[in-house]
Amino acid sequence: MGSTYLLLKITHIFAATLFLGNLVVTGYWKAAALRTGDLRVAATSQRLARRADALFSGLGALILSGTGAVNATLHFDYHGFWLFHGGLAFLGMIFLWCALLIPVERKLSRMAAAFPVEGEIPADYFRWSRVSSGLRAIVVFMALCMLYLMVYKPHASPL
Numbered sequence: 001m002g003s004t005y006l007l008l009k010i011t012h013i014f015a016a017t018l019f020l021g022n023l024v025v026t027g028y029w030k031a032a033a034l035r036t037g038d039l040r041v042a043a044t045s046q047r048l049a050r051r052a053d054a055l056f057s058g059l060g061a062l063i064l065s066g067t068g069a070v071n072a073t074l075h076f077d078y079h080g081f082w083l084f085h086g087g088l089a090f091l092g093m094i095f096l097w098c099a100l101l102i103p104v105e106r107k108l109s110r111m112a113a114a115f116p117v118e119g120e121i122p123a124d125y126f127r128w129s130r131v132s133s134g135l136r137a138i139v140v141f142m143a144l145c146m147l148y149l150m151v152y153k154p155h156a157s158p159l
């Protein structure tokens, strides 16, 4: 395996850092901003969180899947347990993200845009924020499972 393999791999690991790092850190500061109870801080953090998710995790996911798929095709066997299940888990994670997390974040953004009119953060917003944090935690957990599969490369289920 030559320089193409290493170039793909280093780009892949860079994308994994971007993807996972942003999901965790954005979830943290969004929750911290809401805890201040300040309308403007909460609304701004919600707007920025969506932007950061699209820019860093969205871009990270695109590069992760692209470099992973090319490296797998050129240098690995897709039937291997770790790669097959890693790819499958990635598709499941992207589905969860697009079908549930993005719509919930959109709903939160719509609600946050109405804060100045309502003059307070409605209780519903706190509830939906908890849903968003829960979904984010599941996506992070799935990404950590993939990290395990990629690094340990098990040939069979460890469970």
Ligand code: HEM
Residues within 6 Å of the ligand: 009, 012, 013, 016, 019, 064, 065, 067, 068, 069, 071, 072, 076, 086, 087, 090, 143, 146, 147, 150, 151, 152
């Ligand atoms: C959140 C998702 C992912 C994370 C966190 C992740 C992480 C990693 C890491 C840390 C490595 C380096 C492992 C090592 O050098 O031993 C790696 C390698 C690799 N990954 Fe991923 N990956 C993800 C998704 C994917 C996907 C979707 C594919 C395939 C479509 C893929 C295919 C590969 C391949 C082929 C390698 C090279 C293995 C090697 O060099 O031994 N990865 N991944």
